[in-house]
Amino acid sequence: MQVTVHFYSYFKDLAGCANTDVALEAGCSLGDLLGQLWRRFPKLEPMKNSMLMAVGVDYQTRDYILREGDEVSLFPPVQGG
């Protein structure tokens, strides 16, 4: 299956792109996806403890099971206001 990953704020600079498509085996979790992303975008890995993750428009945790076509977003702590 394929999912799209979007990066926001300075995560775009660390990844060097605003989004990327990732091919995964069916049944993979968000945590599995992150493992792949650390290899492709090593500058993001040091951010993993403060990173926020969403699928669609809702926050999710690493055990979330991804589905074909999911839109995953990764970003640093929010700072509105």
Add this chain to the structure above:
Amino acid sequence: MSGFQISNLKSQIQDFGFWIFYLYLKRQTFLYFTFQIVKRHLVISKDPIDEASLTASRRMSSGMGAVVCFSGVVRESEGSEKINAIDYEAFQKMAEHQFHLLFDQMEQRWPVESVRLVHRVGVVAVGEPSLWVEIIAPHRAEAFAACQWLIDEMKRVVPIWKKPLKTN
């Protein structure tokens, strides 16, 4: 247990189920009429915040006694460094969704009649407002509390980020 006793027990269970369902409907009706009529106005935009226009368009019922307005303005410094603006970035679709989830929670906690919130994105110069919030409620205590809570939660969950733009 005799057939009569089983039948009686079934009847009691049905009665209990009916009352649970009745109480559930009553609660939902109460929640609908108490909370679901809250007016919401949410804007996330690059346009400057027109506070005068927002104030002029205020609508409140005669039972409301408190209007709390908050305006968040870009400061001239970020930490120890001078800046001339902040560039706000939002994940717009998720930000709107998360704001509405917060409005839902706020309505469950306080008897708010209206919530209006405007957040700017893009470059906002020092001295200009980046956030405007208005809460209308019957009394000041709930209006202040709801406003404070909403802004605190926004800073925790709504995907908006800021990048200070330094002078030179």
